[in-house]
Amino acid sequence: DELQKLGLLFVGSGVSGGEEGARHGPSLMPGGHAAAWPIIKPIFQAICAKADGEPCCEWVGDGGAGHFVKMVHNGIEYGDMQLICEAYHIMQTLGLTPPQMSDVFGQWNGAELDSFLIEITRDILKYKDNKGHLLERIRDTAGQKGTGKWTAIAALQYGVPVTLIGEAVFSRCLSALKDERVHANSVLKGPGCKPKVTDTTKFLNDIKHALYCAKIVSYA
Structure with missing residues (x-):
């Protein structure tokens, strides 16, 4: 909360995919300050894996939810x-x-x-x-x-x-x-x-x- 007053938003993200994920995009599970999601969403959904054309990344909740x-x-x-x-x-x-x-x-x-x-x-x-x-x-x-x-x-x-x-x-x-x-x-x-x-x-x-x-x- 102290860092949020300075404009810094916390995001913790789970990452899954191993070596294939490193090469072709992982599954990402971000969570933390909800205000951060609109900022990081284009980046995260661009680099993550895709399944049937859909990004394997979605906001999962507050705090350490990711x-x-x-x-x-x-x-x-x-x-x-x-x-x-x-x-x-x-x-x-x-x-x-x-x-x-x-x-x-x-x-x-x-x-x-x-x-x-x-x-x-x-x-x-x-x-x-x-x-x-x-x-x-x-x-x-x-x-x-x-x-x-x-x-x-x-x-x-x-x-x-x-x-x-x-x-x-x-x-x-x-x-x-x-x-x-x-x-x-x-x-x-x-x-x-x-x-x-x-x-x-x-x-x-x-x-x-x-x-x-x-x-x-x-x-x-």
């Missing part, structure tokens, strides 16, 4: 990644190979599940180096920047049941406990028989629909 929206966006991404992990795990348990799983995710990416995360999952699963498929040699621990955790904390504070995002955060916490998981695996044995399905194609379609439904839950 960064809050970006935080929730990241929390939803946590949920999406966990859902993809669980779909992958089911397919792996059924005995599908990385190329086969890559083909499945590729098919999904051509329909209603089309998304950046599904696309890169397809690419990661088929990536090979001189030692073979890379994915299974990557350490199975996930780090956190904190935005998913902050989303879960905010949900508790505001009484919003974002259970899926919360479980995704807890799964990351569990993955970080590598030594404990290795020890537990040596003591606690899993199921003694491998799961079987009579119609793999139908079952994969069931996974696809479950993933789609779960994403709706996450976004809601």
